[in-house]
Amino acid sequence: MEKESDGKLPFLDILIHGKRDGTLGHSVYRKRTHTDLYLNEKSHHHPSQKMSVLSTLIHRAISIADKDNLRKEIGHLKKTFTQNGFSRRHIDLALKRAFTPNKTSPKEESTATIKAYLPYISTISGKISRILKRFDIHTIHLPPPK
Known part of the structure; x- marks a missing residue:
C-alpha cells in the first residue's frame, strides 16, 4: 500500500500530485532505487530491439505525464539514453517517430x-x-x- 507524502501519491508507474490551482497533476514515477539502466546500444541485439527500448520509454512518458511534466520527462529520457550508449541521432529519430502523427493508411x-x-x-x-x-x-x- 502506498501512502501520500509531501502531497504526492505514487501509484504503479504514475506519480499523482496536487497543483496550486487545486487540480491533480501526474508524471512518471520511479522508485528511489531505480538505476535507469536499460539495454545498451552496444549490446549484441537486433537494432529493432534496441530502438524499441527508446520508443517504449518515450511512449510511456507521453501516455503518463501531463503537459506540464512531459518536457522534464523527455529531458530525463534523453540523458538516460545517452548514458546507455545511444547516439544523438538515434534518440532524435525515436523522438521524431513518437511525436509524428501516424497516417492512417491500410496496412x-x-x-x-x-x-x-x-x-x-x-x-x-x-x-x-x-x-x-x-x-x-x-x-x-x-x-x-x-
Whole structure:
C-alpha cells in the first residue's frame, strides 16, 4: 500500500500530485532505487530491439505525464539514453517517430506466410534475411540466449 507524502501519491508507474490551482497533476514515477539502466546500444541485439527500448520509454512518458511534466520527462529520457550508449541521432529519430502523427493508411498485408525464427548474429543475420525475403520467407530475429 502506498501512502501520500509531501502531497504526492505514487501509484504503479504514475506519480499523482496536487497543483496550486487545486487540480491533480501526474508524471512518471520511479522508485528511489531505480538505476535507469536499460539495454545498451552496444549490446549484441537486433537494432529493432534496441530502438524499441527508446520508443517504449518515450511512449510511456507521453501516455503518463501531463503537459506540464512531459518536457522534464523527455529531458530525463534523453540523458538516460545517452548514458546507455545511444547516439544523438538515434534518440532524435525515436523522438521524431513518437511525436509524428501516424497516417492512417491500410496496412500492407505481408505476402510471406512462412516465417523463419533465427538467432540474431550481427554480421550475417541481415544477409540471410535478404536471401529469404526473395523466397517470401519473413525472418524474425531472436535475441541471444542469456
